Each structure stands twice: as structure tokens, then as C-alpha cells.
Amino acid sequence: MPVASVFDRLEPLLPLVVTPVQYVGGELNSQVKDWDVAGEATVRWALLYPDAYEVGLPNQGLMILYEVINERSDALAERSYAVRPDLEHLMREHGLPQFTVDGHRPVGAFDLLGVSFATELGYTNLLTALDLAGIPLEARDRTEDHPIVVAGGHAAFNPEPVADFLDAVVLGDGEQAVLDITDLVSAWKAEGSPGGRTELLVRLARTGDVYVPRFYDVDYLPDGRIKRVTPNRLGVPWRVRKRTLENLDAWPYPRRPLVPLAECVHERMSVEIFRGCTRGCRFCQAGMVSRPVRERSRQVVARMVEQGLAATGYEEVGLLSLSSADHSGIEKLTHELADRYRGTNVGLSLPSTRVDAFGVDLAAELSRNGRRSGLTFAPEGGSERIRRVINKQVTEEDLLRTVATAYTGGWRQLKLYFMCGLPTETDEDVLRIADLAKRVVATGREASGQRDIRATVSIGAFVPKPHTPFQWAAQAGHEVVDARLALLREAIRSDRRYARAITVRYGDGRPSLVEGLLSRGDRRVSRVIRAVWEDGGRFDGWREHFSFDRWAACAEAALADEPVDLDWYTTRERDVVEVLPWDHLDSGLDREWLWEDWQNALAEVPVTDCRWTPCSDCGVCEGLGTSIELAGC
């Protein structure tokens, strides 16, 4: 039976909320399929991005899944985003359920609810969405009437803190994975849904590609560490593999990117030019879990740019990846694209963290058109010593040479990214950021012959992440981070030659401690998340909503009966024998290689990039049967 739209009931509430356009749908290239498009056996996905629409809509992952599912004749997908507290309040008052923005159908009516976690700070928003949808928060309380809640995205590489709220989790690339799950659900429905929800979850778990948390028991040692994680059902694997898409050229999505009416965080089209990264920056979870490198060919990238522009009317295209200047055919690609769009109003940009003159040349090539995007470099660490620890292989001379090229080339403002709170870091390492920033400005003044040179120093607090060499590291306490950043700020402010040329941006260190708790937490942390949500916690990624005091108080209360606390999860260093909460989730990286890389970090020994130099045996290619795929120049 078709499920009715709730839009008629939503509409009278919209004049009462901020930015109502985010709830009305109707984006260019969106679609609403018939609820029974393939009869009874139709597989229906609601895709939830647990953050505000303006952040969620441009998300490439969700856009790709939406398109690949909707291309099937036997399935449909609709999107849903976190509603803001003003609308949440009205929806509760008027009994309106969590809805999709496409058909405005209740999320609870779908077969599957796919949730994309780009960051851990969306966990409380998941609970709001489930609750508004009328779906029991705890997976074990759900029945045949409720959707299967499946999570994915980078934060899902350690889903343990939200394991109690999820029915299933997929690690890694989602394109093929959602199609496989759709096949499996379709077959199960065609058979008349034998064995109900449990049977479906067993079938998913037995594929070895889908993690079903309830089929694993976690035991703890008296001191609070995990004793073991064991499957509690026959046929459920000890470890669950991540998915790796091969041959990106065969998956040129999104073909028809969604174009919102509402203003969003990115007002441009994106084309992913490769996936994965082998630079080996030890802090970077994205780089580690997305190995190996798989490049798109120049021809397919060019076609995606052309067709995407025609389908959207955007005038800016971002060539995305984790380090876009590293594409093996990047020079030719940028040259061809710059030629193709010469004389048009199309702007091209190339986000890259590469700190060398090559990056500046590429940026100059892309701005031939007149449009000049900002230049950002990410040395990540202030001293050469700390850069060896994190394996960010750039020398001060490299950086200054690059800066001189950029300022000579006409740029007047650069942005520099750093982290604070890195393993082994001292006050001295952070103060070197001030020296570096001053030398950057001095170099710029000399190279350009002008004084109006500006540099923005942007600093983030480091959070150790699962599946990285730093997964064992102690996170720096927020007092330490805040004190070091105060020293840095003072070192810049007190130097009158440079104080006005350098802007320092950094946030409060305390949200990072909560991010640390959620990143490396285990199943006991779910109590903290639930307590925070029940106390009103929403939109924790937003400064105006986040409350550290609430998280600290809820952590203390919820973990009162356990031998663990907030510090135990964050500022404690782990040793090699400790069972980590995500050890049964296989990102492809060899645990011994990660440990060795952690020891190399402490010894300040770098590891090279296997895209250009011999393999360092991280385990991914061998373990997953995949390999690096270079497009070539």
C-alpha cells in the first residue's frame, strides 16, 4: 500500500522555522519514485545524513548511493536530514514523524534506513531521527515493523559506541555494498520474508561484508579493558571485511549531482579524481582506511565534469580526493580542463595538502581563467621533528620555496593548516608554528616586494583515530592543548612586525576530547551518548549547540559503575596486547604494520609513499586482494 506524504501536515509548520526551504525537497536531479515501483518486493531505502541539510546535501557519499539505488527498477531511495531543534520541537508538538525530503514519507515506513557518519559528532542526531521516526533506539527492541538501520561512512570504522543503536554496519566503499544488500533484501522479501528480521540479519552477517553488532559478544577484564569479542552465532565471521570498489571508471557517480535551492556549505560540483591515499600521514584515518589508491582516468574525469556541469548549471568544479595533486596524470588533466573551459565562466579548484611548487603551478594553471581560488598548505606540524613523527614529509625549505612561488605568482593570502596535541609534542614544537608563519610572511614580502601579505594559521586539535598508527596514542588533554595554543597566540601577537599580518584560528580544545571518546570508545560509551541525548544534546558538531559540561557530567554518571571514565578512553596510551574495540573490523591494514609504524613514529622514522616507491607491506592489497590502480599520464 502506498505510503502517504506528510507534507500537508508539515507545511503549516514551515513559516515558523528558520530556513524552511531545507525541508521542502524538489532539488534539481532529485526524484520521487512510486512507492510500489516494483510491487510488493520493492526494496525501499531511506538515506539519512545525521547533520543539518546544508552540510548533508553536498555530501558525495549520500548523493552517490541515492543515485545508484534509484537507477534500479526494483528499488527506491529517498533522503532525510537532521531537523533543527526548532522544527523538532514543532514536530513533537504536532505528532509529525521524521520524514524524507523527496516524498515526505515517514522514515519508519522504509525497509532500510541507511545512515552516513562522516563524523562521530552526529551520533546524538541519529537518536533524534530514530526517535522522531518512531523507531526504538535500541536495535534489540525493534520488530518486523521497523526499518533495518545500516550505518556507513568513515566514523563507522569504529561503530562500537553506537553499536546498540544499529542493526548493521558496512565498512568502506558503499556503491557495490548497497546494491548487494538490496539484492539480498529483495530475495528475502520475494521468499515471503522467512524468519523475519533475525533471519535477514543473519543472512547479511554471513556474507562477511556486513557487521551485525548483536551477533558479537564483548567481554571485559576487571580493569575495564576488553577481554575478547566473539561471534555468538554459527556462520558469523570472526572479522568483518571492508568493501573496496575497483575500477572507479566503471562507477562515474554522481552522474546528475543534486542541486539544492537552499544555500549549502559547498556551492560547487565535485568530481572525485581518485580514492585512497598512500602518503602515510600517521594521523589521517581517511588516508589509512581508504587504501589502496584507485585513480579515475582523465577521460572519465573530463566526461564527468562536462556532463555534471550540463546537468547542474554550477560554475565551479572541485577535483576531489585526499591529495589531488598526486593523481598520476594531474598535469595533463588540469591543462586539458583549463583549455576546455577557457573563456567560459567555469572555475576549477584542486584541494590539495601538498606543500610544493608543483601544487602552486597546478593552481596557477587552473586559475588561468581569471578565477583564483585560495591557496592552502598543510604542513600539519610546526617543527621538522614533529613532522617526522606524523610522517608529513615536508621541510621548512620546501615550504618557503613554495610560498615564494605563490606570492610571486600574485597570491596575497595563504592559509596554513596545523595540528596541536600530536604524540610526543612539546611546547617548543607548537611555538615553531609561530616562527614558520613569520618566515612565510617575510618570504612573501620579499618575493612580492609588497607589505600587504597575509597568512592565516588554522589549528585543529589532534584526535587519535582507529585504524591508524596513532590508535594506541594518548590524546593530549584539553588543558595542554589550550595552554600551548595560548603560548602560540602570544608569540605571534607580541611580535609587532608580523602580528597584523597573521591571523590565528583555533577552537576550544574541549570538543576534541568528546570526539576522542566517541572515536575510540567501546559499547559502554553508548550509555553516555544516550544520556547526553536525553539531556537535550543535539548537533554536537555545532559550536552553538555543543556542551562539554553536559558530556563530562553524563560520562561521569553513565560510567559510574565501570572501572573506566572519559580520561581512560582519551588520554590513556594503549599497549600492543590490549584488545581494541575495533580489532574485529578489518580495514585491511595489518595490525603489526600499524604497530611498527607507531614505533617508527616515536623514533621519528618516516615511511615512504607506495604510489612512487616500493610497498611497505601495510597489508591492504594482499589482505583484500586489491591493488593500486594508476590512471597514468
Next chain:
Amino acid sequence: MLTMARVPEGPPPAPVVQRVRLRYAKRGRLRFTSHRDIQRALERAVRRAGVPVALSAGFTPRPRISYANAVPTGAASEAEYVELALSRCCEASWVAGALDSALPPGLDVLDAVVSRSGALADRLEASLWRIELPGVGHAEATAAVGVLLGTERVEVERRTKSGMRSFDARSAIVRLEVVGPAVPGPDPVAGGVAEGEDPPCAILALVVRHATPAVRPDDVLAALRVVADLAPPSPPRMTRLAQGPLTDAGGAVADPLTIDRDVVDT
């Protein structure tokens, strides 16, 4: 060595050879778009449709589109106007058709003329609005309108970019009357209308003269609240039906594109 001039390379943007004036509607759920949302949607539609809109000079060239009197977020309109500066001459009807198919449903191009004379903005002297007040009876509305029209000045407040601002909402009103109890839609908030009942929904017709600061229909509703305590129980629905020159003292609003059309005909 890499060098980059501080002006863009290449020839200056093509000159403007023609201006096309469009009337478009903002309907249904699209009424929740803001003016900025519409600007972005229109600029993208121009590019998708291949309409040769001229670009401004500089490092960040913008399409040369002039907007007049945007309708507030949440209000619908049958009479919004823009003027496109073109770098190549086009049939006005082609521009209208191409843009209409490139715009999302709900942003609908209704009319287009080639500009012949004068500034469009100067012709938009007044607006005709239809205001539906679900939950407000005909008699109640008529009484409140009577009180407001009998008052010489009514100060209302509105939040603007520069904070709360107080101004007179009465003097800009050219015409205000209750035109119908009408057939109300079901009230979704109350969960639908019971059979056989006739819940009230007064409908106002309002003509306001464009002034500074602009008096919007919600300002007129605020004025009704101030003078007669009229407080609609659910959000009013507002639609701009026309914009253009004020023709006579009775407050009729004429088509602002007629002059351009007449010049063509002669």
C-alpha cells in the same frame, strides 16, 4: 617564472546588446525559498539553458541580472520581475521558454518582453496581495480592517539588518478589503476539517504602495494586531498577485511590461 597579472587575462566581457524583462511566479513549496535561493537558482538555470547573459568584469564575473522587489521568504507570488542583460539578441519568448524548462517546477516564467524604455524598477509602484487568514472569520476580519483604515498612523516593528525598526504601516496602504470568506482548505495542523463544518478563512485583498521602508503584508497584519487585536491562530498564507504602476485612486495595479510591448507594436 610564473607570473600573474592582477587583471584577468583575455578580452573584456562582451557588451550588453539587449535587455529582456521577465515576469515569473514562485508557487507551492517554492514559496519557502529566500531571495538569495532564487538568485542562485536563476543563475544556474541561465547556464543550463544557454541564455547568453552578459557578465560583469573582474576576477569574479557575475551574470548581469537585475532583481526588483523580492517577495519575502514564505510568501508566494504570481508577479516577480527580473531583467537580464544579454550579450546576444534573442527572442523574448525563446528566453522565457528556455528558462522556464531549466527552472525547478514552482519557479515558472510567465511573461517576457524585450526592454524598450525606462527603468523597470520605477514602474513597480505598488503590489496587490491576497492574504488568507485560516481560522479568522469574515466578520472579525471586516471589523479589524475597518478600524485599521480609520486610523491615520499605525507604528509597527520589524527586525531588519540593523536591528529592530519602527515605522508607519498605514500610509502605504492604498486599498484593503475583505474579499471572501472563501472556501478554506483543510487545516492540516488541526488534523483536517470535520464533515459539514465550515471553518472560517477570511481573505484580504491588499494594495500597498512601495515605499521606504517597504511595507510588507506581514507588517499590515502586525498593524491589524496593533489596532484591533487580530491574531490569526495559524500562519497566514500570502501571495503577491500583481506588481506595477498604480493606475487610479481606487488602487488598481497595472501590468508593468505593457509599455515595452506597446513600443514593439507601433
